[in-house]
Amino acid sequence: xxxxxxxxxxxxxxxxxxxxxxxxxxxxxxxxxxxxxxxxxxxxxxxxxxxxxxxxxxxxxxxxxxxxxxxxxxxxxxxxxxxxxxxxxxxxxxxxxxxxxxxxxxxxxxxxxxxxxxxxxxxxxxxxxxxxxxxxxxxxxxxxxxxxxxxxxxxxxxxxxxxxxxxxxxxxxxxxxxxxxxxxxxxxxxxxxxxxxxxxxxxxxxxxxxxxxxxxxxxxxxxxxxxxxxxxxxxxxxxxxxxxxxxxxxxxxxxxxxxxxxxxxxxxxxxxxxxxxxxxxxxxxxxxxxxxxxxxxxxxxxxxxxxxxxxxxxxxxxxxxxxxxxxxxxxxxxxxxxxxxxxxxxxxxxxxxxxxxxxxxxxxxxxxxxxxxxxxxxxxxxxxxxxx
Ligand SMILES: [Zn+2]
Ligand SMILES: [Zn+2]
Numbered sequence: 001x002x003x004x005x006x007x008x009x010x011x012x013x014x015x016x017x018x019x020x021x022x023x024x025x026x027x028x029x030x031x032x033x034x035x036x037x038x039x040x041x042x043x044x045x046x047x048x049x050x051x052x053x054x055x056x057x058x059x060x061x062x063x064x065x066x067x068x069x070x071x072x073x074x075x076x077x078x079x080x081x082x083x084x085x086x087x088x089x090x091x092x093x094x095x096x097x098x099x100x101x102x103x104x105x106x107x108x109x110x111x112x113x114x115x116x117x118x119x120x121x122x123x124x125x126x127x128x129x130x131x132x133x134x135x136x137x138x139x140x141x142x143x144x145x146x147x148x149x150x151x152x153x154x155x156x157x158x159x160x161x162x163x164x165x166x167x168x169x170x171x172x173x174x175x176x177x178x179x180x181x182x183x184x185x186x187x188x189x190x191x192x193x194x195x196x197x198x199x200x201x202x203x204x205x206x207x208x209x210x211x212x213x214x215x216x217x218x219x220x221x222x223x224x225x226x227x228x229x230x231x232x233x234x235x236x237x238x239x240x241x242x243x244x245x246x247x248x249x250x251x252x253x254x255x256x257x258x259x260x261x262x263x264x265x266x267x268x269x270x271x272x273x274x275x276x277x278x279x280x281x282x283x284x285x286x287x288x289x290x291x292x293x294x295x296x297x298x299x300x301x302x303x304x305x306x307x308x309x310x311x312x313x314x315x316x317x318x319x320x321x322x323x324x325x326x327x328x329x330x331x332x333x334x335x336x337x338x339x340x341x342x343x344x345x346x347x348x349x350x351x352x353x354x355x356x357x358x359x360x361x362x363x364x365x366x367x368x369x370x371x372x373x374x375x376x377x378x379x380x381x382x383x384x385x386x387x388x
Pocket of ligand 2: 218
């Protein structure tokens with residue numbers, strides 16, 4: 001299988017700017033998105049191909065390497081050292097943002113663009129030399145609302161199959177190599193008789209690859225990979241929504257016998273906040289206000305994601321009135337805009353009064369009569385039929 005030119009795949013010229021590449025990528029990704037082409041495997045392949053090309057061309061360093069060496073720049077074994085033995089530290093990986101999530105109108109529904117890659121999926125093809133792509137992994141991460149709002153750097157530890165350090169992922173002991181399998185003569189299939197039938201089945205010795213390693217690596221038993229605790233750095237973008245998925249490229253399970261690694265998908269769960277509720281990019285909260293302040297008007301301390309702020313409320317503020325603090329909501333994932341904070345004030349009725357306070361309030365009630373109570377009056381108007 002020959003690999004197509006990345007520029008050709010993304011339908012851009014070799015001198016295209018990053019923006020041009022991004023635009024073309026989004027257009028093509030939407031067009032070939034598997035959700036839009038259910039059951040169409042060429043669309044799915046195309047979609048993956050577009051993603052792979054974009055991953056390289058959007059990264060200045062990788063793009064330069066590709067321009068110079070072509071696909072060979074990313075060939076197996078050509079890549080840099082993988083962390084070394086026992087939980088090496090990976091470079092901070094590019095996170096592939098959910099570019100399709102929030103798209104203005106509608107609630108977006110959390111994107112879900114990568115969902116089809118989880119579980120299920122077609123079995124990974126195994127090549128003749130026994131190389132096999134590693135599985136994709138899923139990691140569920142809880143973050144706080146503040147972290148979702150402003151973005152954050154995270155480091156996670158996952159125990160996953162990593163390339164074996166003793167045999168550099170080949171599965172072969174030092175000086176040993178892969179030789180044709182004796183049981184199947186290198187065909188990968190063996191014929192067995194079952195009564196009248198002859199059944200061809202995958203050779204159990206070489207698992208269909210037709211090759212076995214003379215002396216398997218003693219550390220990994222010839223698998224080429226071993227369970228290793230690995231630390232991975234992640235950059236969570238500001239404005240991310242609950243349920244979003246981030247892809248950390250090549251941070252999934254190592255491939256079998258030096259096959260390419262899978263990807264790691266990080267699913268974001270935003271913890272419920274004690275004070276704020278989020279809806280898209282807006283925040284909502286309720287703030288109690290003393291009866292006297294609501295009546296006379298005044299300043300109120302209200303919480304925001306960045307700490308306390310002052311809110312001026314007018315005299316005669318009714319319980320349940322909402323005030324908007326512009327730009328104090330959640331930053332948008334895809335633009336520089338920011339949502340609002342809606343503060344709903346709840347008037348508190350004093351429940352414990354001392355004798356003096358009680359007397360004063362009684363005096364106040366007497367002074368008021370029923371006169372100055374607009375809400376009550378309109379209510380009485382509407383309900384008058386019931387009070388006859
Ligand atoms: Zn065999
Ligand atoms: Zn090994």
